[in-house]
Amino acid sequence: MKILAADDDPVWLRMIEAMIREWGDEVVTARDGSEAWQALTGPNRPSLAILDWVMPGMDGLEVCRRLRDDTESPYIYVLLLTARDSKADLIRAFDAGADDYIRKPFDPDELRARLRAAGRIMDLQAALLMAQGELRQQATHDALTGLLNRGAISEIFERELARAKREEMSVGVLLADVDHFKSVNDTHGHDTGDEVLRQVARRLQGAVRTYDLVGRYGGEELMVVLPRCDDESAFRIAERARAAVASTPCGSDPAVPVTISMGIATSRALGTFDANALVRGADAALYRAKNGGRNRCELATR
Amino acid sequence: MDGYLSKPLQIQRLQEAIEASVAGTAREAPPMSVPLPPHVAPPSAAGVWKPAEALARVAGNETVFAEIVHAFLQDLPTLLQELQSAVAAGDAERASRAAHRLRGSASFFEAEPLTKAAQRLEATARTGDLSGADGARREIEDEARRLAEALTIVQGRKR
Numbered sequence: 149m150k151i152l153a154a155d156d157d158p159v160w161l162r163m164i165e166a167m168i169r170e171w172g173d174e175v176v177t178a179r180d181g182s183e184a185w186q187a188l189t190g191p192n193r194p195s196l197a198i199l200d201w202v203m204p205g206m207d208g209l210e211v212c213r214r215l216r217d218d219t220e221s222p223y224i225y226v227l228l229l230t231a232r233d234s235k236a237d238l239i240r241a242f243d244a245g246a247d248d249y250i251r252k253p254f255d256p257d258e259l260r261a262r263l264r265a266a267g268r269i270m271d272l273q274a275a276l277l278m279a280q281g282e283l284r285q286q287a288t289h290d291a292l293t294g295l296l297n298r299g300a301i302s303e304i305f306e307r308e309l310a311r312a313k314r315e316e317m318s319v320g321v322l323l324a325d326v327d328h329f330k331s332v333n334d335t336h337g338h339d340t341g342d343e344v345l346r347q348v349a350r351r352l353q354g355a356v357r358t359y360d361l362v363g364r365y366g367g368e369e370l371m372v373v374l375p376r377c378d379d380e381s382a383f384r385i386a387e388r389a390r391a392a393v394a395s396t397p398c399g400s401d402p403a404v405p406v407t408i409s410m411g412i413a414t415s416r417a418l419g420t421f422d423a424n425a426l427v428r429g430a431d432a433a434l435y436r437a438k439n440g441g442r443n444r445c446e447l448a449t450r
Numbered sequence: 451m452d453g454y455l456s457k458p459l460q461i462q463r464l465q466e467a468i469e470a471s472v473a474g475t476a477r478e479a480p481p482m483s484v485p486l487p488p489h490v491a492p493p494s495a496a497g498v499w500k501p502a503e504a505l506a507r508v509a510g511n512e513t514v515f516a517e518i519v520h521a522f523l524q525d526l527p528t529l530l531q532e533l534q535s536a537v538a539a540g541d542a543e544r545a546s547r548a549a550h551r552l553r554g555s556a557s558f559f560e561a562e563p564l565t566k567a568a569q570r571l572e573a574t575a576r577t578g579d580l581s582g583a584d585g586a587r588r589e590i591e592d593e594a595r596r597l598a599e600a601l602t603i604v605q606g607r608k609r
Contacts (some may be wrong), residue, residue: 156551157525157551157554157555158518158521158522158524158525159518159521159522159525159554159555159558160554160555160558162514162517162518162521163507163508163514163518163558166508166511166514166517167508167509170509170511202547202550202551204547231550231553231554231557252554252557252558253507253557253558253560255506255507256506256507256508256509
């Protein structure tokens with residue numbers, strides 16, 4: 149655990165620093181509120197702050213309040229040091245967002261016990277954040293391919309459209325469908341089918357620009373959202389993706405030659421920022437690509 | 451630089467100070483670099499601070515303790531100066547802060563007379579009225595000097 153100790157009194161600051169170090173935790177020190185604030189907002193932030201209430205400039209309570217105003221960053225546990233013990237003062241401390249307080253003068257045993265309690269809370273928080281992250285990943289990603297799932301890619305598409313409308317830019321959308329996927333499954337089995345999908349997903353991801361977003365839209369249908377993209381670029385990207393899939397067979401045992409067909413629609417070409425209209429356009433273009441012999445890209449036109 | 455420390459801390463002197471404080475008997479003070487005002491009693495740990503309790507604050511780590519004593523002695527003149535100028539200027543806010551700081555440090559050493567004196571001045575300053583605070587301020591200075599002298603003995607500071 150990395151701990152910040154902030155106190156303008158060198159006596160207590162040294163005591164806290166030495167004890168924490170002896171207990172094997174990492175400790176940084178600050179001599180006033182602004183130094184403390186810098187340490188708490190800079191890179192490699194501590195997860196726990198021991199703040200003296202009375203410090204010149206910004207006091208411990210103010211540092212605490214500012215920390216709590218920032219709801220985006222990971223929670224920092226605040227242990228407030230105080231020489232006050234009136235009920236009103238303690239309520240003020242907790243209202244400012246302190247998690248615990250310790251009264252001066254205190255013994256190392258008490259400090260250690262309070263740090264252990266803080267450690268328990270911080271461990272719980274870390275476990276909670278990890279679980280939250282996993283849930284978020286599960287909720288937004290497709291388990292088979294690791295791509296964004298239909299809900300997530302649709303939401304991103306809507307967001308990109310709204311932004312493009314605001315900034316008067318063009319957005320493109322690609323719908324890619326694996327050619328004769330059913331026969332891959334029928335001939336080689338579903339495990340091979342799954343492997344083919346994973347490989348197609350990986351190649352598509354590798355062929356698009358770094359800020360393009362790829363999702364699994366349906367069974368063997370993938371969607372790519374292309375921010376800031378006109379017809380010409382969208383077609384070029386689609387062709388690159390198509391070639392990447394067709395160039396080498398997918399899977400190793402057995403290696404299956406696979407191609408994809410793609411329909412492309414851009415907001416500029418269709419003159420709309422409506423997601424449904426664009427997806428319909430891309431879908432119709434995809435249909436033409438299939439009818440035109442597969443392993444090809446088609447642009448939607450007005 | 452105000453002085454220098456001989457490390458390691460002279461444990462024997464600390465031990466003596468602890469014994470003196472426990473027994474409540476003052477031991478003979480070595481000659482001081484600064485002559486004490488006549489009204490100040492010869493320094494000893496007894497009643498001025500509690501060495502055993504203070505050392506326990508750093509789990510008996512004498513090196514850290516010596517550093518803390520050093521930090522306090524270095525910090526003290528500035529604090530007293532700040533207190534004096536704040537009281538002279540009638541600046542209650544500054545006086546209260548300085549007294550608060552002093553109280554905090556004194557409480558580390560379990561230096562009760564200084565802690566109490568600082569607490570009194572802090573309370574007075576918080577009322578915003580510093581008239582008559584000069585006596586309290588002088589009391590703080592006396593107690594601070596006693597503590598400093600007692601700590602200096604323990605620290606084995608060279609003259």
